[in-house]
Amino acid sequence: MVGNAAVIGDIGQLAASTQQALKAQCQPEHIVRVLDELRLFKTPYEIACIREANRLSIAGHQAAQAAFIGASGELDIQLAYLAASRQRESNVPYQNIIGLNDHAGVLHYQHYDLNAPKQRYSLLVDAGRRFRGYCADITRTYAGPDAPAVFGELVSAMHDLKEELVRGIAPG
Template sequence: METKVFTERIERARKVMERKELDLCILTNRSSIRYFSGLRMNTAAFSILLISQDDIKYVVARLDLLRAERDCWINDIISFPEDTPDYLNILTDHFKQWKNPRVGVELPELNYETYRYFQEKLSNGHFINIAAELKYLRTIKSDEEIKIIRESANIADKAMREALKVAKAGIKEYEVTAVARYTLLKEGSENPSFEPFLASGENSWLPQRYSSEKVLKPYELNLLDMGGIYRGYCSDITRTFSVGETTPEQYRLFHEILTVQQNTIKSLRPGISAGEVDYIARRAIEELGYGEYFPHLTGHGLGIDIHEGPIIDKERTDILQKNMVLTIEPGVYLPGVGAVRIEDMVLITDDGYEILTQTRRDLIN
């Protein structure tokens, strides 16, 4: 993305700082730093972004310094020695310019040990949690973000289709998700956006959210959930299928929940609340008699984080707006029968929606 994209994001963050009367923001959350810096880091790496009204300072480990200087738009980049007790001693002089600063931080993403360390470095500081405000900045996607998310969804579709090709009776759960992982990376994902899993038979209704050595067989429902990260942006897709014959109850459950999911998607439009969308799905499932077997939210926003606003759940007041991207994924987990969840990524448009994930939604694979 062009530098202008990131400077505009910084300016929106500074408006939040003005409203909160903050002197400084100290950001350690990986997603926030990626959003404002544009720099991809190894998942084990730690960095800090400092934002004031006058400057921006990016603090990275020594090992990452040269690459950050080459690839990041921020001019003031300094390094710290990893795995040393006083690793932020390099910021001591920088912090001296504030006598009694109001400091924005992201809780609970900021772990307690690091939080206490900042409090020692800024002993006269007053710390204010601005995690919600910064997350809200990411809910409405730009045209450039939507292009990236489309490709992320496209890669997830490819991985799902390749995984379904090998999902036959006699194959193990983890063998199927191995194909999904391989395809995600082969097609350009940085990493899976979460641990992909295939839960078959009893594992589906528990549910067991990791793949095991269990083999797939007929007369079972199989739930396959996966997603990848492409240029920083997550995808998420779930399909439910069988590798052979199903019972009449499994057949009925699958088609009932697929209908609920599709009807819920049809309700999406700018101006509707997240709580109302959840109510549409939840009421339909309750009317089918499965209310107690629907244990999770109806959907969630996604972008740099796999779960971000808007959250589609009970009584949520978030109002859907154009260029939000979210999932719709009602599910029922029925002991002795199986689980059904069909999940798609959806873009909110001017007057409705566009489904971004296109893998077929068939019961028999």
């Protein structure tokens, strides 16, 4: 331990060996526990950072959906997401998941096919954005033009339910 010090920040970008050393030396359990409790409540600054991370991520999700509608493949959808959310792939808070059709059903799928499928049944986008250390984490499913009607209706109903739930929450 290095005195009464703790590392506060996003150490996830550091090398694994550096992360382990910092955690062992500079993150005493009692300090980390208190900090975790403090994180339950956000300051206006933190709320603003979270809003901005989500605003940028939403722009990326909208671009991904538009690329899907435009018959793009997974890699092009990923690139559209990154461009619209204004980030490099090395800066995402976690590896984005962009899955078309059967790839959307593979847990943690990350291969990004280069070619667009002939038929577009579904798109899964699990992608986020970091802003000043605060992260957005958004997952969305979209029904494609070739999807069975019942699937499109299910996805639409789930989006409506999500919107209803979001209207019922607020910071605080």
